[in-house]
Amino acid sequence: MGNSYSCITKDMTKKGKFLKFIICGTDTDIGKTLISAFFVRGLICHYWKPIQSGIGAETDSEVVYRLSKVNKKKIIKEAYIFNEPVSPHWAAEIDQNIIKRSSLDLPKINGPLIVETAGGLMVPLTRDYLQIDQIKYWDLPVVLVCRSSLGTLNHTLLSIEALQKRNIKILGLIINGKKHLDNPKTLREFSRLPIIAEFPSLKDISEKQLDILWTDLKMEEKLNFIFQ
Numbered sequence: 001m002g003n004s005y006s007c008i009t010k011d012m013t014k015k016g017k018f019l020k021f022i023i024c025g026t027d028t029d030i031g032k033t034l035i036s037a038f039f040v041r042g043l044i045c046h047y048w049k050p051i052q053s054g055i056g057a058e059t060d061s062e063v064v065y066r067l068s069k070v071n072k073k074k075i076i077k078e079a080y081i082f083n084e085p086v087s088p089h090w091a092a093e094i095d096q097n098i099i100k101r102s103s104l105d106l107p108k109i110n111g112p113l114i115v116e117t118a119g120g121l122m123v124p125l126t127r128d129y130l131q132i133d134q135i136k137y138w139d140l141p142v143v144l145v146c147r148s149s150l151g152t153l154n155h156t157l158l159s160i161e162a163l164q165k166r167n168i169k170i171l172g173l174i175i176n177g178k179k180h181l182d183n184p185k186t187l188r189e190f191s192r193l194p195i196i197a198e199f200p201s202l203k204d205i206s207e208k209q210l211d212i213l214w215t216d217l218k219m220e221e222k223l224n225f226i227f228q
Ligand SMILES: Nc1ncnc2c1ncn2[C@@H]1O[C@H](COP(=O)(O)OP(=O)(O)OP(=O)(O)O)[C@@H](O)[C@H]1O
Pocket: 025, 027, 028, 029, 030, 031, 032, 033, 034, 035, 060, 117, 118, 119, 120, 176, 177, 199, 200, 201, 202, 203, 205
């Protein structure tokens, strides 16, 4: 992988368009950060995790930085970091804070940007405002990360319905985890959305592995098609 702009990023820049999209998921812990790192590394782009609930061994921004190895300037500072790994509205309250919508305005980035949401779509950011309301306000398309295994049909189709009801553009699905014999077909048929990738379960999560997958999963080709 090159150390300057990726081909697709270069191509988009030439066309005066930038890839800006949101990585959201059907649940918490579904793989949004790993998939974000995959895209940030592949596209050599900016990353923003506006709301981080819980500061374990590493924040999501730190994981993306470690795996993508982009220039640190591309990892945009969180708007909020809360101590407890709970829903943002409650995490804020525990820290005697409150999430202000004005702090969540998109950073003005002259280039491609990936925004990772907090938890699933319907998690509250405040007592009267959901993550999905903020996605609608941002007015960017989304990539929906979902699990490959049992339970995904219900969660993924419900998530798609919620997004479509609000006219939020869905670029496609990333099915994350051990390959399933039927779920990708069923999700494609019911949703009529592109499956951008079936991202395998990795034993070794490394930069090298992400680079191999970027090529094997034909990501440049797929993104060129999606953003044409
Ligand atoms: N395909 C995969 N192979 C191996 N491990 C994975 C895979 N996808 C996710 N994981 C692991 O599962 C855990 C949760 O993934 P991740 O942090 O990306 O989820 P998330 O959706 O970003 O969670 P959050 O809602 O907290 O932001 C991490 O330890 C991650 O490394």
